Amino acid sequence: MKKYIAIILSILLLVVLAACANNSDQGTKEQSDAKKAHVVKKKKVSNDPDGNDPTLTRVGETYKTNDSTTTLKRIYDVKQSVDVKPIKLTIGSIKFLAFTHLDTDMQESYGLHSDHFNGLQLSYEVQNTSKDTVNMYPPIDKVILSTGQQISMENNDYLDASTDDTFYGQAKQKGYCGFILPDDVNINEVKWIKIVTSDTWSNDEDGTELSEPQVTKVQF
16 A cells, blocks of 8 residues: 555656746746847937937947938048137048938928938037137038039038137137038048138127138048
8 A cells, every 4th residue: 555655646746846847947938038028139329309419430320310310421530620810620520421211391491302311510629729709600611522512501501500600718619510412422432521611700890800711621
């Protein structure tokens, strides 16, 4: 009799162990699935409603808004200065950007007839090296591309993030400007750009010109 009881207990023990093993496997699988569900892949997407896209630092990165998608195509850290006495204008970075999926409102605001365009964005810093108040606007007035196109800031600025036009003594300010490039510009073929500044003038009734516009060339 004891022999039969021992056999029955052994069978019951095996059944219990098997059930525990199945539950353990199921629990491990559920934990693994839960971890997978919480894994968020890093997307190269940033969102900047002002369009300054300071987070776009690597080629191929994009940012998206409700009205457009922007992709960084080329980027250069320049740190090149030009003297427009007494203003020192320092170019920070230069970016070539592709804008796509523009909604109709944005197309109209930019005067475009398509849902895409290429842009040239420059960051810069204006520093008044004198003690007097000086006027300068816009700091960057035109760009000339190695492919031959000359583009004026007027009517071609998609950022509207420029600096003030009056700079007090020893003051400095950072800004951005963005040029809408003509359709015939292949941004991959641009080897250099020439940056044309505005002139500077005194902040008085006479508005005396202090310096003529200056040109600086940035080679890529």
